Amino acid sequence: MTQHLKRGPVSRWDLFWSFTKLALQGFGGVLTIVQRELVEKKQWLTNEEFVEDWSIAQVLPGPNVINLGLMIGQRHFGFSGAMTAAAGLMLIPSLVVLSLALMYGSISDNPITQNALMGMNAVVAGLIIATGLKLLPALKKNPLGYSLCIFVVALTVVLLNVFKLPTVWILLVMGGGCTYWANQQLKKAKQSELIE
DSSP states (O other): OOOOOSOOOSSHHHHHHHHHHHHHTOTTOHHHHHHIIIIIISOSSOHHHHHHHHHHHHHSSSOHHHHHHHHHHHHHHHHHHHHHHHHHHHHHHHHHHHHHHHHHHHHTTOHHHHHHHHHHHHHHHHHHHHHHHHHGGGGGGSTTOHHHHHHHHHHHHHHHHTSOOOHHHHIIIIIHHHHHHHHHHHHHHHHHHHHO
């Protein structure tokens, strides 16, 4: 497991407002925004730490970004930090979403609205692919090795999109296998260090 940066939110208010701003920017997919804000702008995490934490957040039940917020909040301020991050992600954004839902209900049948939403699909797909490409270099430091990581990424895409396997089975089998293999590699590396 990587060592986390010492840098982080300076206070619970900083944590709350940072996650509130992050959530309010999350239109069309939050992964891109989360990575840019937490890694590139705030530098609370390195790319490697982000990949590691996001992986854990994805495996846990519930929304990924909430899980990530809980982990970051807990890491810096304990239980109260976890609750503060969750409140930042949900309080004000929930009010905005409820307002938008009420407004959308009155214009949802409008052809312009429907076309605008369909046009955004390509943009959202592009944002997700761009973020995935930005995160690929972080796999170079993975204990599985870069080549095996790329193979696992490709195999996951094929299993999901071609064979239409349920995500839970892919996570259990591939995630479990990769976790076991990474653990074995880390044990070997640690034993090598002890011998030297």
